Amino acid sequence: MKTTDQLKxxxxxxxxxxxxxxxKFSFIYETKFRSAKGKPDDIYKxxxxxxxxxxxxxxxxxxxxxxDSLSFINKNGGYKMGVENQFYVKKDISNNKTKKxxxxxxxxxxxxxxxxxxxxxxxxxxxxxxxxxxxAEVNYGGRSWIAWFTTELPFNDGPYVFNGLPGLIISIxxxxxxxxxxxxxxxxGGDWFDARKKAITIDWTKYDHLGKTYYNDPWNSKTAxxxxxxxxxxxxxxxxxMIKRAQKSILEDDNPLELNHKINYK
Numbered sequence: 001m002k003t004t005d006q007l008k009x010x011x012x013x014x015x016x017x018x019x020x021x022x023x024k025f026s027f028i029y030e031t032k033f034r035s036a037k038g039k040p041d042d043i044y045k046x047x048x049x050x051x052x053x054x055x056x057x058x059x060x061x062x063x064x065x066x067x068d069s070l071s072f073i074n075k076n077g078g079y080k081m082g083v084e085n086q087f088y089v090k091k092d093i094s095n096n097k098t099k100k101x102x103x104x105x106x107x108x109x110x111x112x113x114x115x116x117x118x119x120x121x122x123x124x125x126x127x128x129x130x131x132x133x134x135x136a137e138v139n140y141g142g143r144s145w146i147a148w149f150t151t152e153l154p155f156n157d158g159p160y161v162f163n164g165l166p167g168l169i170i171s172i173x174x175x176x177x178x179x180x181x182x183x184x185x186x187x188x189g190g191d192w193f194d195a196r197k198k199a200i201t202i203d204w205t206k207y208d209h210l211g212k213t214y215y216n217d218p219w220n221s222k223t224a225x226x227x228x229x230x231x232x233x234x235x236x237x238x239x240x241x242m243i244k245r246a247q248k249s250i251l252e253d254d255n256p257l258e259l260n261h262k263i264n265y266k
Contacts, residue, residue, distance in 0.1 A: 108199035142259030
C-alpha cells in the first residue's frame with residue numbers, strides 16, 4: 001500500500017510531467033561522429049536539436065532545422081545531399097512510433113524504425129553538469145550504446161531514435177566511440193516547424209536503392225538533362241570527374257550509424 005507521502009510525490013510528478021509535455025522545449029545536443037573508419041582523427045562536430053511538444057518530437061541537425069523554417073515560411077529551404085548520415089528523426093512518444101526521415105532529390109521518405117530498444121538500466125549513477133544521471137545500455141543499429149538519463153527532466157525521450165527511459169537522455173555514446181550525443185543547452189518555448197509532413201513510406205531495402213542511385217549519379221545529371229558546373233574561377237567542370245570524386249568520398253564514408261543497414265555500393 002502506498003503511503004501518503006508516496007501518493008503526494010506521484011501526484012506532483014504527474015502534474016509536472018503533464019505540464020512539461022504540453023510545453024515547447026528544444027534540447028540542443030553537441031554531436032560528434034566519425035564517418036570514416038579509415039580516418040580515426042577525422043571527427044565531425046555539429047549541434048543537433050531535439051524539439052519536443054505534447055509527446056511529439058523531431059530530432060535534426062541545426063542547419064536542417066533552419067532549412068525547415070525557411071521552407072515553411074517561403075519555400076526556399078535547402079536540404080542535405082546524400083542518403084547515409086542523415087539524422088532527421090520523428091517520434092510519437094505516446095504511440096511508441098519512431099520514423100527516420102531521408103530527403104533525396106527534394107522528396108521526403110520515411111523509414112519506420114521497428115528495431116526494439118531493449119534498455120538495461122544499471123544502478124550506476126553520476127552527476128553530469130547539474131543533473132543526477134543513471135546509466136543504461138542498449139543495442140541499436142548493429143552497435144552497443146551506453147546512455148545516461150536523468151529523471152530530473154521528466155521526458156522519456158532523447159537524441160536520434162533513442163527514447164523510452166524514465167527521463168531525458170542527456171548523454172549517449174556507442175562503445176566504439178564513433179557517435180556521441182551530449183546535451184549542452186535547453187530552451188523553453190519558441191517556434192519550431194515540421195516542414196516535411198508529406199513523405200513516402202519506405203523500408204530499408206528501398207533506402208539501399210536510394211543510396212545506390214545517389215552513388216551512381218550524385219547530381220541527377222543523367223535524368224535531369226545536361227547540367228553545367230563551374231569552379232570559383234569560372235572554369236567549366238567535367239561532370240564525369242565530379243562524379244568520380246563524389247563516389248570516392250561516398251566510399252570513404254564507410255561508418256554510418258546504422259551499421260546493420262550499411263549500403264554496399266560495389
